[in-house]
Amino acid sequence: MRKELLKVSNLKQYFPIKGGFLGRTVNHVKAVDDVTFTVYEGETVSIVGESGCGKSTTGRSILRLDEPTDGKVEFDGEDLLSFNKKEMRENRKRMQVIFQDPFASLNPRQTVRQILDEAMEIQDAVPRDQRDEKIIELMDTVGLGKHQADRYPHEFSGGQRQRVGIARALSVNPELIICDEAVSALDVSIQAQVINLLKKLQKDYNLTYLFIAHDLGVVRHISDRVIVMYLGKFVEIADKKSLFTNPQHPYTKALLSAIPKTNPDEVGKERIILKGDVPSPIDPPTGCRFHTRCPFATEKCVNEVPELRQTENMAEGHVSACHYMEEIASGEHQPTR
Amino acid sequence: MSEKKTDNSMTLEKPPNLRVQSWKNFFSKLKKNKAALAGGILIILFIIVAIVGPFFTPYDPNKQIITEKLNGPSLDHWFGTDHLGRDIFSRVIHGMKLTLYIGFFSVILGATVGVLLGILAGYYGKRTDAIIMRSMDVLLAFPGILLALAIVSVLGASLNNVIIAVAIFSVPVFARIVRGSTMAVKNLEYIDAVKVLGASDARIIFKHVLPNVTSPLIVQASLNIATAILAASGLSFLGLGAQPPTPEWGAMLSDGRNYLFNAPHVAFFPGIAIVVVVLAFNILGDGLRDALDPKMKL
Numbered sequence: 001m002r003k004e005l006l007k008v009s010n011l012k013q014y015f016p017i018k019g020g021f022l023g024r025t026v027n028h029v030k031a032v033d034d035v036t037f038t039v040y041e042g043e044t045v046s047i048v049g050e051s052g053c054g055k056s057t058t059g060r061s062i063l064r065l066d067e068p069t070d071g072k073v074e075f076d077g078e079d080l081l082s083f084n085k086k087e088m089r090e091n092r093k094r095m096q097v098i099f100q101d102p103f104a105s106l107n108p109r110q111t112v113r114q115i116l117d118e119a120m121e122i123q124d125a126v127p128r129d130q131r132d133e134k135i136i137e138l139m140d141t142v143g144l145g146k147h148q149a150d151r152y153p154h155e156f157s158g159g160q161r162q163r164v165g166i167a168r169a170l171s172v173n174p175e176l177i178i179c180d181e182a183v184s185a186l187d188v189s190i191q192a193q194v195i196n197l198l199k200k201l202q203k204d205y206n207l208t209y210l211f212i213a214h215d216l217g218v219v220r221h222i223s224d225r226v227i228v229m230y231l232g233k234f235v236e237i238a239d240k241k242s243l244f245t246n247p248q249h250p251y252t253k254a255l256l257s258a259i260p261k262t263n264p265d266e267v268g269k270e271r272i273i274l275k276g277d278v279p280s281p282i283d284p285p286t287g288c289r290f291h292t293r294c295p296f297a298t299e300k301c302v303n304e305v306p307e308l309r310q311t312e313n314m315a316e317g318h319v320s321a322c323h324y325m326e327e328i329a330s331g332e333h334q335p336t337r
Numbered sequence: 338m339s340e341k342k343t344d345n346s347m348t349l350e351k352p353p354n355l356r357v358q359s360w361k362n363f364f365s366k367l368k369k370n371k372a373a374l375a376g377g378i379l380i381i382l383f384i385i386v387a388i389v390g391p392f393f394t395p396y397d398p399n400k401q402i403i404t405e406k407l408n409g410p411s412l413d414h415w416f417g418t419d420h421l422g423r424d425i426f427s428r429v430i431h432g433m434k435l436t437l438y439i440g441f442f443s444v445i446l447g448a449t450v451g452v453l454l455g456i457l458a459g460y461y462g463k464r465t466d467a468i469i470m471r472s473m474d475v476l477l478a479f480p481g482i483l484l485a486l487a488i489v490s491v492l493g494a495s496l497n498n499v500i501i502a503v504a505i506f507s508v509p510v511f512a513r514i515v516r517g518s519t520m521a522v523k524n525l526e527y528i529d530a531v532k533v534l535g536a537s538d539a540r541i542i543f544k545h546v547l548p549n550v551t552s553p554l555i556v557q558a559s560l561n562i563a564t565a566i567l568a569a570s571g572l573s574f575l576g577l578g579a580q581p582p583t584p585e586w587g588a589m590l591s592d593g594r595n596y597l598f599n600a601p602h603v604a605f606f607p608g609i610a611i612v613v614v615v616l617a618f619n620i621l622g623d624g625l626r627d628a629l630d631p632k633m634k635l
Contacts, residue, residue, distance in 0.1 A: 065529050092535035105526035109548040118544070122534045168530065 004074075005208050006039040006062070006095075006176055011071035013054070013061045017282065030281050031057040033232040034071075039176070044202065044209040046219040048255070049229035052278060055212045056100075058229070059178045062210070063097060064088060075176070093123040096169035100181035102161035106153040112139070112164050113149040119171040126171075138167040141204075142197060159190035166197065170205070178210045183218060195222055216259050220244060225317070228252045231289045232281055234308060238318035246313070248320035250328070251290050288323070295335035296324055366628040373624015379617040387434040396424035398431040398584045407600040417602040419592060425603065428584035429610050435585050436614060439500055439569040440562040446504035447565075448558055451511025456550070458512065459519025460542055470516065473509035481506045485568055489577045496585070499578040503565045514557055518550035559622035563615040570611050586611050 013032040016025040032054040039045045047055040061068040064080065073080040075095065083091060099105035106115060116135045120126045126134045136146045142163040153161055162182065169177050179198065183191040195218060201207060213219050219226055219240075226243045228236040228251065236249040247253045254272040274293045279285055285292050291301040300323050308319040311326050327333035367373055396414075402422035410417045416425035458469040476484065488502035522528065523546060531545055570587030572578040579585030586607040593604025 060529075063533055065532060089535035089537070092533055095533075097530065097533050099526040099530065101526055105530055107527045107531075107545055107549070118531070118536075119534050122531070122536050122540070165530070168534075172534065 002040040002042075004038050005041040005076060006210070007072075007074040008038070008058075008062060009036045009072045009074075011035050011058065011061055011073065012069045013057050013066060014069040015066075027282055030232050030284055032061060032068075033284070035229075035232075035234050037227060037234065037237065039208060039210055041175070041208055042202075042206055043224040044211055044222055045225045045227060046211040046213055046223040047227045047229055048213055048216060048219050050214060050278060052281070053229045054232040054281070055214075055229050056180050059097070059180050059210060059212050063095065063178060093125060093172040094174055095176040095178065096172065096174040097178045097180060098162070098165050098169050098182040101185050102158045102165060103153075103185075105165050106161055108153055111150050111152055112144070112167075115164065115168055116171050119168050123172045125173060134171070138171055141170065141201070142167045143193075158186055159194060162186060162190075162194055163197070166194075166201070170201065173205075174207070176208045176210065178212065180212045181214070182211070184213065184215060191218065198222065216256065228255065231278060231284055233289055234321065235290065236318075236320040237308065238320075239315065242315040242318045246315070246318075248311070248314060248318070248325045248329070249290075249322045250294050250296055252320070288321070296328055296333055298324075298336060367624060370624040370627055372620045373628065376617045376619070376621030376624060379613070380621060383433060383437060383614060383617065386430060387437050390430040390433060394424075394427035394430050396427040398428040399423065399582045407596060407603065409600070409602055416606040417600070419589070419603045420596060420600075423582075425589070425606050428589060429586070429606055431584040432586045432589065432607065432610070433614075435496070435579065435583070436566055436569075436611075439496070439503070440566040440614075440618070443500045443503035443565045443569070444507060444558050444561050446500065447507035447561070448511045448554065450504070451508040452515045452547075452550075452554065454508070455512035455515030456519050456542055456546060459516035460523055460538070460546060462520070466516070469512065473512045476506065477509045477513075479506075481564070482568055482571055485572060486575070486577065489572055494577045494580065496579045496583070499569050499572050502572070503568050506568070507561050507565060510561065511554065511557060514553050515550050518553060519546055522546050522549045553626075556622050556626040559618050559625055563618035563622070566611065566615055566618070 011032055012030075012034055014028040014030050017027045017029060018024065019026040035058060037045070047058060049055050057066065060066045061071075062073050062080075064073075068081065071081075075091070078091070080088070080091070110118070113135055116138055117131055120131050120134065121128075135149060139146055139149060144160065144163055144167070148156070148160075153164070156164065162185075165182075182198070183194050186194060198209065199222065202209060209222070211219070211222055223240050225237065225239050227234055228243070228249065230251050236243065236247065236252045238247075243252065244256065247256055250272075254274050257270065257272040272295075276293050279289070279292055285302075287303050288294070288297070288301040288306050291297040294301065304323065306321040306323050308321045309325075310319050311329075313329060314320070322328070324333045367377065400423060402418070404422065405414070405418050406420055406422040408414055408418045408422075414424050414426065416429060419425055419428070454469050454473070458466040479487070484506045485499070485502035488505055489498050492498040492501065528541060528545055531541055536545075569578055570585070570590065573585045573587030574591040576588075576591065579588050581588065589607035590604050590611070593600070593602075593607070596603050
């Protein structure tokens with residue numbers, strides 16, 4: 001039995017929209033609406049979805065960068081949301097984050113040395129007299145030279161900055177690292193380097209990753225399990241292999257069909273073009289949130305919210321939220337539009 | 338620049354002093370801006386004059402030689418004498434100290450309070466922001482000089498009260514600037530990163546937000562010194578600031594007003610002094626703005 005490191009249950013993140021006289025709350029953006037998932041120790045779970053579907057918000061809520069509206073976040077059996085400020089601060093060293101934009105994630109007025117030193121100082125992770133040594137070690141780990149320790153962020157390239165960000169996350173010896181689009185701002189060649197670095201670090205330090213991304217190629221390379229998110233809800237959770245070879249949800253299928261073919265002669269892969277745009281999360285569609293764009297949608301989809309469930313031809317741990325999984329698979333249910 | 342830094346870090350075992358490096362960088366950029374350099378050199382000159390000048394003036398600034406009153410500029414009295422026969426050159430030199438003192442202190446006082454309020458308002462937002470910024474709006478609703486006038490009339494006419502008054506009317510300007518930049522900076526990912534590391538609010542505010550909102554501040558401060566000097570001179574001109582026989586430029590200007598037609602030099606020299614000092618601070622401020630623009634960092 002694998003250890004459950006992070007367990008998120010019924011997490012909701014609603015952002016109030018202020019308006020009208022005296023700034024009353026007139027509505028909510030339902031960025032994350034009732035999601036439940038578990039991350040086991042040592043694995044990489046990816047959350048994919050288009051922009052605005054709430055994947056980053058999920059990460060931020062887990063870290064309590066935005067206070068969740070409702071739900072439960074358990075880390076190693078402890079309820080994070082019940083912690084007061086001080087307890088939370090102490091526990092923060094156990095989970096770290098790597099951000100998307102390497103240009104915004106480093107304080108422009110601090111050198112690499114100061115950045116890493118401060119991280120260790122805040123958490124008191126390493127005694128003062130050993131910090132210099134540890135800084136050099138960390139920089140070496142992420143592939144930076146020690147002569148670069150006293151440089152400012154603007155003297156580095158994007159990939160190098162991302163390495164600094166990784167070193168900062170590592171400096172407090174975390175167990176879980178949330179990679180919030182950690183490579184999407186980098187060049188493709190640099191992406192590969194950083195991903196390989198992340199994989200190596202995972203092995204060396206027994207790290208667990210929650211990998212938030214929109215690039216399915218990257219996700220396929222790094223993940224053990226994949227969560228597909230649409231408009232604040234999970235539509236499918238599966239191990240990597242099942243998801244890529246046996247997708248169940250129509251949205252997942254459309255998403256996967258968008259991966260460019262590497263071989264132009266490849267057959268059996270038809271591009272599924274979705275109609276329309278993602279609806280507003282302020283007033284999400286009733287029932288299945290995907291029904292406005294789903295080619296298979298029926299009256300039932302408009303009225304009933306589908307639950308994540310498993311059918312016979314799905315692997316262990318593979319769940320999907322669609323009313324017509326079986327019918328679509330057997331060809332009984334044809335596109336309605 | 339980057340080449341130099343590589344050399345430094347290669348040869349030095351200990352980390353080079355970072356502050357020194359960023360200052361070097363700053364000065365090299367400032368040097369390229371001729372106007373700002375001129376302003377800076379003038380101000381340094383003024384400061385030297387303010388400190389050592391009073392020891393070398395030919396006359397006591399308050400010594401009255403009634404027989405020589407309202408004399409025009411001559412070799413004996415370079416800037417002439419005023420209606421009480423005092424040497425205007427000596428008085429202008431002595432007034433330099435006062436002027437700079439008022440300019441610097443009122444801005445330091447105003448900026449400290451303004452920055453603190455602005456950063457709190459910007460960082461915490463919501464109710465804190467509303468309370469602080471609405472109070473600032475109230476202060477801003479008054480024309481600066483009128484507000485200073487009102488404050489001085491309440492506190493009493495004296496030089497220190499002028500400083501307080503000028504400081505109070507410069508508080509909202511600083512608070513607004515800092516609030517704006519704080520709101521922009523606090524949403525950046527590096528702030529989130531230190532939050533995730535468990536940093537306290539105080540650490541985030543003073544170590545991460547403050548250093549990143551100071552650039553527009555330094556510019557505003559140097560421009561505000563000019564405004565403060567003008568306002569203080571204005572108050573003294575109206576008789577609410579420095580009291581006679583203090584050699585304050587605004588007060589001297591006021592004295593010269595009555596003799597504008599038969600002895601214009603009495604008003605001219607303190608007036609020119611105010612113009613030159615204010616201008617120096619203004620061009621320095623403009624130059625600093627260019628030099629501190631992060632986009633020009635290379």
